[in-house]
Amino acid sequence: MPLGIISHTDCSAHMMGEFHPEAPARMAAIQDQLVSSGLDFVVRQYDAEPIEKAMLELCHDSEYVDFVFTHSPTEGIFKLDPDTSMSPGTLRAALLAAGAAVDAVDLVMEGEISSAFCATRPPGHHAERNRAMGFCIFNNVAIAAAYAKQKYGLDRIAIVDFDVHHGNGTEDIVLDRQGYLFLSTFQHPFYPFSGTGPTPPHIVNSPLPASADSSVFRHTIEQTWIPELENFRPELLFISAGFDAHWEDEISQVCLEEQDYRWVTDVLKDIADKYSSGRIISVLEGGYALGALGRSVVAHLHGLIGRE
Ligand SMILES: [Zn+2]
Numbered sequence: 158m159p160l161g162i163i164s165h166t167d168c169s170a171h172m173m174g175e176f177h178p179e180a181p182a183r184m185a186a187i188q189d190q191l192v193s194s195g196l197d198f199v200v201r202q203y204d205a206e207p208i209e210k211a212m213l214e215l216c217h218d219s220e221y222v223d224f225v226f227t228h229s230p231t232e233g234i235f236k237l238d239p240d241t242s243m244s245p246g247t248l249r250a251a252l253l254a255a256g257a258a259v260d261a262v263d264l265v266m267e268g269e270i271s272s273a274f275c276a277t278r279p280p281g282h283h284a285e286r287n288r289a290m291g292f293c294i295f296n297n298v299a300i301a302a303a304y305a306k307q308k309y310g311l312d313r314i315a316i317v318d319f320d321v322h323h324g325n326g327t328e329d330i331v332l333d334r335q336g337y338l339f340l341s342t343f344q345h346p347f348y349p350f351s352g353t354g355p356t357p358p359h360i361v362n363s364p365l366p367a368s369a370d371s372s373v374f375r376h377t378i379e380q381t382w383i384p385e386l387e388n389f390r391p392e393l394l395f396i397s398a399g400f401d402a403h404w405e406d407e408i409s410q411v412c413l414e415e416q417d418y419r420w421v422t423d424v425l426k427d428i429a430d431k432y433s434s435g436r437i438i439s440v441l442e443g444g445y446a447l448g449a450l451g452r453s454v455v456a457h458l459h460g461l462i463g464r465e
Pocket residue numbers: 320321322399401442443444
């Protein structure tokens with residue numbers, strides 16, 4: 158079955174200022190590489206639908222959701238957090254980003270596609286139940302996972318996060334919930350400076366030193382993620398796919414390469430093929446060096462499609 162890519166041109170209407178790294182050009186960089194790699198002929202492309210407001214409450218407090226809706230500006234910028242702002246196009250982009258992940262659940266669970274990549278922004282993994290932070294407003298991956306659990310009655314959902322920043326928002330949301338396994342690799346100490354305290358067994362944080370390279374990253378995945386996933390046997394696998402650990406990305410010091418994103422995706426696909434009928438839903442998080450972002454996404458997509 159084919160890979161689906163779910164996106165929307167209105168995700169480029171969200172702007173946080175001229176020099177902000179989480180910029181509309183990220184969407185164009187991915188689309189350009191998709192075309193130049195020829196993958197645009199191989200994948201099925203879908204336009205995202207905006208999520209319904211009530212569904213955001215699968216993971217966010219209603220007061221927080223109301224706050225975001227109420228403060229959506231008609232002009233200028235409204236700051237939700239020192240790094241996270243809303244422009245007039247932001248609310249729709251955020252609803253499309255969460256909506257894409259939910260659409261991906263239906264497409265994958267109903268068997269129209271085997272796996273999906275949501276090329277959307279704003280990202281989501283720093284967004285907590287009642288707080289926007291770190292360029293994130295709604296936690297796209299956690300909302301989609303909660304939706305999958307509710308609609309399809311899944312008992313075991315794994316969310317893995319290889320963004321260079323800790324997925325504090327996802328941890329916050331799944332901390333007290335049953336039936337999840339959350340695995341996160343991240344540079345530490347580094348923004349958001351979380352992920353090293355005690356956690357319940359279903360949350361496994363793997364801090365990486367700033368000097369981490371391919372071999373450290375791969376060793377960590379082999380030693381922690383694979384045994385945890387083998388033990389958990391997920392019925393559906395989500396990926397918080399951030400590409401900001403790439404060596405060209407100046408936001409972090411960790412030095413991964415495109416081939417590492419292909420490698421980790423191959424590893425995750427093997428797990429999904431074994432336990433999840435191949436079902437993977439990957440959602441874009443970070444990645445700010447535009448050339449590296451486009452190439453890393455293409456490497457990731459080749460992994461999702463499979464080895465043949
Ligand atoms: Zn990041």
